[in-house]
Amino acid sequence: MKKELLMGTALVSTLGAASVAEAVTATMSGNHQTGVEFDSPTGGTDTNAQINDNNFTVSLSETTDGGMTISSSFKLMDENGSAGDVDAGFTLAFTDGSKLDVLNAGNASGSHAVSIPGSAGAEGVATTSTNAASTGLDVGATATVLGVEYHTASDFLADGLKMSFSASTDSGAAATGTYRVDSHYAIGATYVTDLGDSSVTIGAGVSESEGSKTGTAVTNDNGNFHVGISAVTGDLTVAVGFADASAAGIALASANEADYEVMKAGVKYVSGDLTFNVGIASGDAKDAAVGSSGTTDDSIDSTSASVSYAVASGVTAILGYTSVEASDEGAATDDGSAWYIGANMAF
Numbered sequence: 001m002k003k004e005l006l007m008g009t010a011l012v013s014t015l016g017a018a019s020v021a022e023a024v025t026a027t028m029s030g031n032h033q034t035g036v037e038f039d040s041p042t043g044g045t046d047t048n049a050q051i052n053d054n055n056f057t058v059s060l061s062e063t064t065d066g067g068m069t070i071s072s073s074f075k076l077m078d079e080n081g082s083a084g085d086v087d088a089g090f091t092l093a094f095t096d097g098s099k100l101d102v103l104n105a106g107n108a109s110g111s112h113a114v115s116i117p118g119s120a121g122a123e124g125v126a127t128t129s130t131n132a133a134s135t136g137l138d139v140g141a142t143a144t145v146l147g148v149e150y151h152t153a154s155d156f157l158a159d160g161l162k163m164s165f166s167a168s169t170d171s172g173a174a175a176t177g178t179y180r181v182d183s184h185y186a187i188g189a190t191y192v193t194d195l196g197d198s199s200v201t202i203g204a205g206v207s208e209s210e211g212s213k214t215g216t217a218v219t220n221d222n223g224n225f226h227v228g229i230s231a232v233t234g235d236l237t238v239a240v241g242f243a244d245a246s247a248a249g250i251a252l253a254s255a256n257e258a259d260y261e262v263m264k265a266g267v268k269y270v271s272g273d274l275t276f277n278v279g280i281a282s283g284d285a286k287d288a289a290v291g292s293s294g295t296t297d298d299s300i301d302s303t304s305a306s307v308s309y310a311v312a313s314g315v316t317a318i319l320g321y322t323s324v325e326a327s328d329e330g331a332a333t334d335d336g337s338a339w340y341i342g343a344n345m346a347f
Contacts, residue, residue, distance in 0.1 A: 024070075028347075030056040035318065035342015037123050042335040051122045051342065069093040089145075097153030101166075105149035108164035109205030110138035112188030114228025116239045117266030118279030119304035121320020121340035131328045132250055132258045132287035133300040139260050139283075140224035140245030141207040143184045144168040160192040175212040179249030179257075179290065181222060184209035198233040203241075211248060216291035218248040218257050226262075237268040248290060258287035258298075273310040279303070296330040306340075316344045 033053040040046045061071035071091045089103025114137070127133075147168025154162050170182035188205035209222035228241030241264045248257035266279030285298045306320035320340040326333060 024060045024062040027059045027061075028057070029059065030054070031344055031346040033122065033318075033342060033344040035122060035340055038339040039123070039125065040337050041125065044336070051340065053122060053344075067095040099151040101149040101151070103147075104145040105143070105147045105166055105168070107138070107141040107143040107184065107207055108149055108166035108186040108188040109141040109207035109224050109226065110186075110188070111149065111151075111164050111166075112190045112203040112205045113137040113226055113243075114201060114203040114230050114239055114241050116228065116230075116241050116264040116279060116281075117237060117268035117277045118264075118281065119306040119320040119322055119340075120275070120277055120308050121304075121306050121318050121322070122342065123304075123320050123322050123338035123340035125302075125322060125324035125326075125334065125336045125338050127300060127324070127326045127334040128328050131298045131300065131326055131334070132256070132260075132285040133283040133298040133326070134260055134285065135262055135264060135281035135283040135300055135302065137226040137228060137241045137243040137262060137264065138205075138224065139243060139262060140222050140247040141186065141205065141226075142181045142209050142222045142247070143186070143207075144170060144181055146171065147184070158191075161189065162191075163187065163189045170212075175214050177214050179211050179213040179218060181209045181211045181249075184222070186224075195231070198231045201230045201232075203228050203230075213249070213290070216289075218290050219293055220246040220248065220257065220259070222247045228264075235270040238266075240265040250287065256287050257290050258285045259293075260285045275308040275310075276306075277308070278305045297327065298329065299325075299327045301325045311343070314346045316346075318342055318344060 035051055037049050037051050056076045057073055058076065059071065059073040061069055063069045071093065072088055074088050089101060089105060092100045092102065143166060147166060149164055149166035152163045156163055165187050167185045168183060184207060186205060186207035190201060190203045192199065192201050204227040207224040211221055224243065224245040226241060226243035228239065230237060230239035243262040245260040250256050250258055260283065262283045264281045269276045281302045283300045286295065287298060302322060302324045304322040306318060309317045311317050323337040325335050
């Protein structure tokens with residue numbers, strides 16, 4: 001209860017201090033990407049499908065007399081009928097360059113995961129629904145919507161260093177037979193420096209969560225550690241990242257838990273209007289029913305590449321390719337490859 005009162009007091013006091021008489025400033029942005037995917041699963045039937053990715057976001061902001069900026073945003077429902085992001089909280093940007101996200105703030109560990117180049121296309125090879133392996137560096141970095149995340153200003157403690165701290169709490173509802181995250185804390189950091197002609201970025205994060213469920217207790221609550229490094233030399237970007245994590249109540253089965261290892265690497269090269277991406281990702285997971293430890297690996301190993309061409313301002317043509325090898329409980333399954341050709345229009 002103390003944590004809930006403190007968070008509520010922080011929100012009311014910061015927003016209540018604003019001296020804003022006029023309507024907030026609203027801006028709109030988004031994209032429309034559409035194309036065709038050619039999917040060739042090993043041992044299956046080749047299929048072709050149109051793939052759409054449509055986003056429309058409204059951003060709201062206003063600055064108080066004291067110089068603090070209050071902002072929020074929400075994503076509208078797209079033309080395919082899927083719900084947008086309508087549960088965003090507030091961001092308070094202070095005059096010293098620091099920021100505070102209040103409500104649905106996220107996880108500070110995931111905020112500092114280094115971006116690893118890979119195909120810019122929308123192609124993919126679906127794996128079996130029981131394959132728990134992941135290729136995301138922020139796997140296991142979970143939080144509740146009742147949380148805050150504080151972002152320091154740049155050059156915090158040292159030149160080139162920026163950090164984030166986050167925490168969240170539960171809704172107070174009774175536990176059920178499905179595992180849920182009740183609280184978390186996390187810390188993340190990004191350090192940027194020059195090394196010769198290269199700009200080097202190092203990102204790392206640690207996240208720990210606690211959850212609840214009735215019946216069998218979990219062996220490990222959610223947790224994540226990741227580290228990555230990216231180097232940009234002129235038009236060339238090279239990046240690599242590693243993550244080690246655990247998670248319960250994972251999406252494939254709410255009564256399961258898993259341990260994860262992830263390794264990713266990628267290269268991006270820009271030549272005029274052309275951008276070339278190549279990436280590899282390898283993920284392993286040992287999953288089992290809640291209360292027990294898995295003994296056999298699920299895995300995903302993917303290689304992807306793409307060529308993007310800037311046709312006009314805001315318009316990009318994309319050709320992408322992805323090849324996947326996967327196994328579930330040690331048995332090879334759902335291998336294959338996919339091509340994608342399409343275009344993205346951003347505004």
